[in-house]
Every structure is written in structure tokens, then in C-alpha cells.
Amino acid sequence: MLELRIEGRSFGLPVLGEIFTTICQGDRICLLGPSGIGKTTLLNAIAGLDGAMPDAAVPGRNKMRVGYLFQEHRLLPWRTLRQNLAIVGAGDADIERLLASVGLAGYADHLPDQLSLGMARRAALARCLAIQPDLLLLDEPFASLDPVRATELKQLILDLLGRYPTMAMICVTHDARDATELANRLWYLDGQPACLQWDGTIAAQSGVESLVQRLRTLDQVV
Numbered sequence: 001m002l003e004l005r006i007e008g009r010s011f012g013l014p015v016l017g018e019i020f021t022t023i024c025q026g027d028r029i030c031l032l033g034p035s036g037i038g039k040t041t042l043l044n045a046i047a048g049l050d051g052a053m054p055d056a057a058v059p060g061r062n063k064m065r066v067g068y069l070f071q072e073h074r075l076l077p078w079r080t081l082r083q084n085l086a087i088v089g090a091g092d093a094d095i096e097r098l099l100a101s102v103g104l105a106g107y108a109d110h111l112p113d114q115l116s117l118g119m120a121r122r123a124a125l126a127r128c129l130a131i132q133p134d135l136l137l138l139d140e141p142f143a144s145l146d147p148v149r150a151t152e153l154k155q156l157i158l159d160l161l162g163r164y165p166t167m168a169m170i171c172v173t174h175d176a177r178d179a180t181e182l183a184n185r186l187w188y189l190d191g192q193p194a195c196l197q198w199d200g201t202i203a204a205q206s207g208v209e210s211l212v213q214r215l216r217t218l219d220q221v222v
């Protein structure tokens with residue numbers, strides 16, 4: 001679906017090196033790596049936020065639709081949830097359906113500030129889904145949630161992935177267990193500048209946690 005070719009990114013100092021890989025329909029990728037290594041920078045590059053969006057082979061289109069759940073919800077705070085979803089093109093019936101699908105039935109006329117962090121994140125997820133994305137980017141979706149809410153959100157994401165089987169997902173996380181629960185593929189980003197030190201299917205790995213531990217102890221895998 002997407003031949004990803006990123007030649008590098010720098011902010012004065014190089015952050016990302018060359019990243020060449022392929023993202024296919026239905027791929028569920030967990031992206032792990034040390035703090036500050038460039039995971040968000042990579043998501044931004046994939047989403048085209050820092051320049052041209054990568055070309056993609058999606059049936060009927062030459063650009064992918066990308067839904068991006070940022071670390072902050074980034075809903076417009078002066079707009080209700082209904083208005084936040086309408087801005088990205090959702091009709092009335094879709095808005096009710098999308099909010100219900102993330103457990104927010106009845107909240108369409110609430111403002112983002114009237115929601116808890118977890119609810120606002122789910123509303124932002126509904127906004128991502130409103131554009132019927134080919135690729136869903138999730139940047140640390142469980143950060144700052146208590147364990148119960150994090151588990152609920154993980155289950156919700158699993159349900160959504162089941163409902164949209166062709167949608168690909170890249171989820172940034174610091175927890176290798178998320179990879180075993182959510183993903184069928186693991187990217188491990190490390191090095192200076194950072195590259196994908198590991199890009200492999202999870203089914204082929206017996207112990208993702210031990211693999212990630214091993215990767216964390218390596219300065220650089222050649």
C-alpha cells in the first residue's frame with residue numbers, strides 16, 4: 001500500500017536516518033524505541049505533517065487517508081464534539097455512530113473540556129475514524145491513563161481494528177506488551193540518527209518482550 005522512503009530528518013542535528021519499508025493494508029505495527037529517539041518525528045513524516053505526504057497505492061486514490069491520534073487530543077476546545085467531527089466531514093448520522101463506537105453516545109453536544117482525558121482521547125479517535133483512514137497513527141495512546149482506562153482503550157482499539165480490517169495502524173508505545181496484544185509487526189527505532197533496527201512480524205517472534213529488552217541493550221544493530 002505504501003512504499004515508505006524517508007531520506008532523513010534533522011532539527012539542526014540529524015534525528016532520523018534513512019527509513020525504507022513498506023506498509024500494507026491491515027498491518028498492525030507497534031513502534032518502540034527509547035525516549036526522544038524520533039518516534040513522533042517518524043509519525044509526522046509518515047503523515048506528511050513536515051512536508052509532502054508520501055505517495056501510496058490505495059485503490060482509487062494516489063494518496064492515503066491518514067488518521068492521527070496525537071499525544072494531546074487536539075480537538076478544537078471551543079467546538080462541541082459534534083462540531084469537531086463535522087469539521088472533518090462527518091454527517092449527523094455518522095457523528096452519532098462514531099461517538100457511540102468509542103463509548104461516547106450522548107456526548108455530541110459536550111465541549112472537549114467537559115470530558116476526562118480518556119474520553120477526550122476517545123473523541124479524538126472518533127474524529128480520526130470519521131475520515132475513514134487507510135492508515136491510523138496512534139502516538140502513545142495509553143500514556144497518562146490509569147491501568148483500567150488504558151485496558152479499556154486497548155480493547156476499544158482492538159475492536160476497531162477488527163471492524164476495519166484493511167486499515168493499517170502504527171502505534172507508538174513504550175510497553176512491549178502492547179505489541180503482543182495489538183500488533184502483528186514490530187518496528188524498533190534506535191541509533192543516531194535513528195533507523196529501524198528491527199522491522200519484523202510478531203508472529204515469527206516467540207517473546208516480543210525479550211526481543212525488545214535485547215534491542216534496548218544494543219547500541220546499534222548492523
Ligand SMILES: Nc1ncnc2c1ncn2[C@@H]1O[C@H](COP(=O)(O)OP(=O)(O)OP(=O)(O)O)[C@@H](O)[C@H]1O
Nearest residue numbers: 011015033034035036037038039040041042140172
Ligand atoms: N519541532 C522540533 N524542533 C526541534 N527539535 C525537535 C522538534 N521535534 C522533535 N525534535 C527533537 O527531535 C528528537 C526526537 O523527538 P521525538 O518527539 O520524535 O522523539 P520520541 O521518540 O517521540 O520521544 P518520546 O518517546 O519521548 O515521545 C528530540 O531530540 C526532540 O527534541
